Amino acid sequence: MTLEIVGIIIILLIVALYITTYLIRKKHYRTIDELDTRKKTLMESFPTTKIQSLEKRSMSGQSRETADELEKQWDNIETQQFPAIESMLFEAEQATDRYRFKKARADQEAAKEKLTEVQTSLKLLNDRLDALMKQEEENLKRIETIKKRYHTIRKDLLAKSFSFGRSAEALEERLGTMETDFSTFSHLTATGDHEEANQLLEQLEETIHTMENYMTEIPQILTKIDEDTTEQIQEIESGYQTLKEEDYIFPDESIKEELASVHVKLESINKAISTLEIKQAENESEKLDQNIDKIYEKLELEIEAKTEVKELVSQIRKILLYLKEQNRKLLVEIDRLSQSYHLYRDELKEAEAAEERISEFDKQYIRINEQISDKKIAYSTASEQLNTLFDELEALNEKQSEISSYLTDYRESELEIKGDLEEMELAMREMKRYVEGKNLPGLPHEYLDFFFYTTDHIQKLSQVLAKPKLDMNEVYKLHELCEDDVDQLAEKTDQLVDQAILSELVSQRLYRHKNDYSEVNETIRYSRSLFTEEYDYETALKMVREKLESIEPGAFETIEKEYYKEKKYA
Known part of the structure; x- marks a missing residue:
């Protein structure tokens, strides 16, 4: 199996x-x-x-x-x-x-x-x-198109030869070269060399395209050169000659050299056009326009400067006269004020320096004006120098104004400080009445010392202001010190009275608790001793305030708010 x-x-x-x-x-x-x-x-x-x-x-x-x-x-x-x-x-x-x-x-x-x-x-x-x-067939089609374009160019060149000016001969030569190329093309086609004929077509198409561009560009650039540029050059030459005849002075002879350079460049452009170097001609034409603009600017600068110079000459003459008069007034005022004040800002020295500078500026002005009158300076140069002089005169005018304000400040400051002195004396009397009106048992030694210290300063300021010839530096320092002292005294006075009154109000509130708190009587008694015997209202207030706050928190704040509220509307 x-x-x-x-x-x-x-x-x-x-x-x-x-x-x-x-x-x-x-x-x-x-x-x-x-x-x-x-x-x-x-x-x-x-x-x-x-x-x-x-x-x-x-x-x-x-x-x-x-x-x-x-x-x-x-x-x-x-x-x-x-x-x-x-x-x-x-x-x-x-x-x-x-x-x-x-x-x-x-x-x-x-x-x-x-x-x-x-x-x-x-x-x-x-x-x-x-x-x-197919190349032969394509070549024949292309050559026919090129020939049509060629005949259009030849027709335009013949009909409008004036539009091409100096380039017409070169354009004719190019057309003649194309005719030779047409014959060569026919020969190459007849012998069956279509590849070579095609390469020749490429060259012909490039040539015909270039020629068509020439037909558009050349008339444009020639019109610009022959009409616009040439007209500008003639206008510049005519304007330059007119200005020279009108005795205009130019900083240098650059315009004459630039005009010669313009003609050289113009000839170079024409040569470039005649050889069909159009791009070069356009570039040089652009540079030529820039050169022409620069020459125009130089001519216009002198024309405009003439008007400006005329205005500046008139203005500066007036300014010099004004500054001379102002400086004379300053010297008189300085002499007057020096009899009443110690002048600490060198006002006399500054004014004398200003007088010297005015004299120097006056000489500069006369020299420039003479050069203008004698035609020895270009308006543009004169304008520049006059504008600089104008700026310096303006700066000097500002300096004179500063000195003048200093002089005014002496008298105004004296009057202002005397007014402040009266107000401070009044404030001291009011503070004294205010404290006396509160029926205080007495005043702390520290407060009294500062009160008399302030009083001494105010008296000293009053004595200095009473001198026949003021030293304002000393006055300013004393004035500032007195103002600070009075302000501090006012603050201390308010504080002293507030502490005294609040001490009594708090004691009254605390007294309500005498039956419930045995130590209350002792605190009130000790506080009262400080209040009536030592006049230490601050410590007296502190003692009763602390005890009241320990029994009834917030009670002092309530009392204090109510007190200041009533005081505000009193």
Whole structure:
């Protein structure tokens, strides 16, 4: 029984192996047939007719070289690459017959790659053949378009030759060169050298495009040069000559040199146009415009400066007269005030220095004015110098105003401080009456010392102000000291009275608790001793306040708020 099973298994394996081998061979044969069909399809697309037609055509030059190259490519495909594919497919079939499937697969892949390569080569070959065979027709179409554009240019050049001026001859030469190129094209086409003819077409198209640009650009730049630029140059030369005749002076002779340079540049532009170097002509024309603008600016500067100089001469003369008079008044006022005050800001020295500067400025003004009258200075230079002088005179005027304000300040400060002195004396009397009106048992030594200290300062300020010649520096210091003292005394007075009154109010509130708290009487008694005997209202208040707060928290704040409220509206 076991042998039978083994036998059956072996038979099944043999059958399975046979079937598998059969299927693999069938798959390889199918692939080989597909590749063979693809090869036949490629063979049917061979451009045989085109190659034969190419061989019959009359060609020369680069066209002939291109045709020969294409024929070689075709010969290589037909005699080498296709036989190689057939050999690969045959080898694959033989390997399949012998069950050498690995080699068969390798040959199939190689044949497939070769077919793809040949297909690409054939497409490229076909495209190049079509292009070569159509080139003559395309070239003829292009040459006709170029000739039409050429005739349009020739017609315009003939009809409007005046618009092209000095460039007409060069344009004619370019057109003559194109006529030669047309003849060369015809010869190349007749001899079948279409490749060379195509290259010549590229050159002709570039030339005709350049010529069309010339036909637009040259009239524009010539119009600008012959009309605008030339007119500006003539205007500048005429204006310059007129100004010279009117005795205008220029800082240097640069305008004459710049005008000569303008003519040189203008000639250079004309030369560039005559040789059709249009871009160079445009660049130089732009630079020429800039040069012309600079010359215009120089002429306009002198014209405008003349008007400005005339105004400045008149203004500065008036300013000098005004400053001289002002300085004279300052010196008189300084002399008068120096009898009543010690002048501590060097007013006399500053005024004398100002007088010297006015004298120097007057000399400068006379010198510049004489140069203008004698035509020895350019208006622009005179304007610059006069403007500088004007600024310096303005600065001097500000300095004089500053000195004048200093002088005014002496008397005004004296009157203001005397008024403050009266107010401070009144404040001292009012503070004394205020304290006396509160019927306090007495005043602390510290408060009394400061009161008399302040009084002494006020008396000293009054004595200094009574001197026949005031030292305002001393006055200012004493005045400031007195103001601070009076302010502090007022603050101390308010504080002293507040503490005294609050001490009594708090004691009254605390007295309500004498039956409930035995120590209250002792606190009130001790506080009263400080109040009536030592006049220490601050400590007296502190004692009763602390005791009240320990018994009735917040009570002091209530009393204090009510007190200040009543005081505010009293």
